[in-house]
Amino acid sequence: MDSGFFDLYFFKNLENSNDKIKEVVKKNDNTNLALLCLNQMKGRGRKGRVWKSKEGDLTCSILIKKKLDISEVGRINIIIVSILINIFEDLGIDTVKFKWPNDIIINKKKVAGILIETSISNNTVTQFVIGIGVNIKSWPNGFGCSSTSLFENGLNIEAHKLFFSIIKRLYYFIENYSKIEFLLLSERLSNYFFDKKSLINIYNGKNKSAGFFSKIGPLGELIIKSNNKNLTITYGEIV
8 A cells, every 4th residue: 555645643532533534634634644543432423323432443534635526425435335345254254234325234233334524615525534433342232223343253353453454445446436337336235235125214304215125326326116116315324
């Protein structure tokens, strides 16, 4: 990996890694950043939810300065989810699944989550922050879902090694972004969808959609079969 691609930052204790990396970039405006925190005290997930972690788990944030059309934000999610699935499989876990849009599941329990925050100007993303949390040691429950950890599934890996593995693979994807065949990547990701047989409910604000999984589209969108028609959902949450 080109050591110049990311400026690396390491912290023992932080309130929140995404907030900190946005603070750091103000002093280092033209650089891609990767930040590892050993103990995050106020992690958050989507919709302001709390992300609980303990020392030994992975809490990290990555800030990348790259201009993208706003419609391509879901492709960053495809990349990160694919990276995490590949790493877990390389470590020997063969029961990894994906719950759209940003949860990684092992044996029907959440093991990792992703939070992407963007800076947008004139419908163009100018930079994005990727927050990643992985339960390595702990598996807190609550918040509407059961969780697990890599340790509970027989893996003993240190957070910093997982961090370096993620940013090494991410570097490759970002450097080769224009060459990525997102259709093939999304088709592969569709194979990991967590529930292909049951009726799923998706909420987007006050709107609700229901249907059966069809596929993940090349922009990261969820496509379901509803009333014998394909329905494309670009933003929401499966509940």
